[in-house]
Amino acid sequence: MNARDLMVEDVKTVSPDDDVSDVFHKFARNPFSGFPVVDDDGVVIGVITESDLVDLFEPEEETLWIPIGLPPFVDTLTYQVKPPWGDLDLGIDLVRNADRPIAEVMTADPATVSPDDDVDEVLELLSGGDPDINRLPVVDDDGVLIGLIARQDVIRAFRDRRM
Secondary structure: OEHHHHOEOOOOOEOOOOEHHHHHHHHHHOOOOEEEEEOOOOEEEEEEEHHHHHHHHOOOOOEEEEEEOOOOOOEEEEEEOOOOHHHOOHHHHHHHHOOOEHHHOOEEOOOOEOOOOEHHHHHHHHHOOOOOOOEEEEEOOOOEEEEEEEHHHHHHHHHHHHO
16 A cells, blocks of 8 residues: 555645635635645645644743843743633734735645655654644655645545455
């Protein structure tokens, strides 16, 4: 079994120039948690996931530094701050990021496989040290997208072989 046997060929994609709001709508209309990002020639240049978009609304820094003493401060206290979702103003964050191109938010240079790669290579990437890899674009020698393998595609293929 190789990547060609596992992949689906009808792949929905986004462009690096698509803005965040367009991709939000695409997620709402499709049962996927991620899309390959392809350039005008169909070359895979990134992947955008729901969690990439969620990251736009979470504070990057959860540590609050409190200076102690008189200037120049000699020490600081550190507290972890984790605001509840209700405290974040998603409307303002959405407006602020709505026109941002996906190229600024996507994961660039994603892991990919070729159609002739063995299932062991696919399994290694999907179950390896990077827990964020849930889907693998299948590309030809020029990097052009020809299919996609999601974790559930691999599970289905093994289930079907056992029947």
